Amino acid sequence: MTTTALPLGPGQAVLAIDVGGTDTKAALFDSTGTMLGLSRTPTPLCGTGTADAVLHRVRELRMQFATDFPDVPPHALGMLAPGLVDDDRGIGVLSANLHWSNIPFTQLAQDLLRLPTTFSHDVRAAGEAEFRLGAGRGYQNLVVLVIGTGIAGSLFIDGHAYSAGGFAGEIGHAIVDPLGPVCVCGSRGCLEAIASAGAIARRYHDRTGIKPDGARDVLLRSHSGDPDAAAVWNEALDALAVSIAQLAAILAPEAIVIGGGLAQAGDALVVPLRERVDALLSFHRRPVLLPAMLGENAGLLGAALRARDLLDAKLIRTDVHA
Template identity: 50%
Template structure:
């Protein structure tokens, strides 16, 4: 999503390529429209009114149907023409499962909620009702669920270690549907990430405070900023525009 040009550059799941989405919506509803990436909007909300309030170096990682990230570095939300933050396409298992992006072994193929659901269903030979059921089975001692869960946690820790080495966040905020598992996810993820780091700044790893509202709240904050009003006050000390 290219925020500057207000275009949907590439969406594998929806099939959009270089779509002038903001202009199309503005023509349709006859109101000013500002376009942004849902994950960057979530990061804006968490950094302004949520779990990362006051942090100047934050990595926001929602884990749901897919995996993505938004980066706040030295108080600024990074855009890089819309390409920044594709954590879900860091390769964690070379030569692994085919990803929708065209590569193999991407983080999304192992640690997304969809991958966890599919991985467990493949092991037990029957469909299940989402990753939440896998989490429940982990907490009840199901060995197959634990195997799938541990693989996902290890893959996520590997990707986060890479991101930490490159970006040095002081705080990592885990959001999305998988974060609803709470410490069942966060405790082993913290341990794995700690094991993977040596000299790097060790980030605090927390659960998102705004849940599935973060993207909507961030969209509202972005619209507020588009009118010329800052989304944060001077005393917050963080610029996210």
């Protein structure tokens, strides 16, 4: 793909806040779509008080942007979080890392900030940015697979995001090998337990006693002739290929966009993956495999898109009732 990512483009100014398990990223998008004041601060982790602490951090961030960019008041907030999220109802259903369950973030943030708010899942929002502005542009049926510490996906079906109340797209927790290793989720043989960046580093450590500097280090060691690194890396590629073949059989997406930390391996990931997927499929429609285009700020772009969608929807509703 030689296409360039679309910029966000013109629209109303919106605030985007991506609450991660470690850091919280925030940025303001002005009416031209330009990203302003990108910041990254530690997410306040306060046990069962984390949801409250996060909301107060969101308010602080909003005030900071008001001070720094007084001429760009945002008209809406797009807020993201990991875990199980019900995008349609704006609820943080469950996050083990952030110690919350069933928090109505959309409502709470709106009340606290007096700003129209959308609250949605970080990976799905990043996927939507790739779908609308990035590598997935032009496809109607698309999967965006994010391979980092864990693995999650977002599904686009006949042109629309599909989330099934937050439960869909858990491709990292679909079984690729019934006799495979036990996953952190408690199931056996999940893709994530074999092929996430976290699993690759852990499995190399388990195998050799040597702690690698992440999955990338395992790949480098594999290129240097380390047979253990090669075995771990190849098992990850095999598992990813099985997963993509399953997606081809069940959903038959036209394309699969691969993002997240592991995707930075570039051709070392995508080229052998294409070969393996091709070997596994028969009559199935072969999905085009594409590297993600938007990088680590895809989530913020997705949050901004959703915040603007909210304003557009309100506008339409106002028109209808006028």
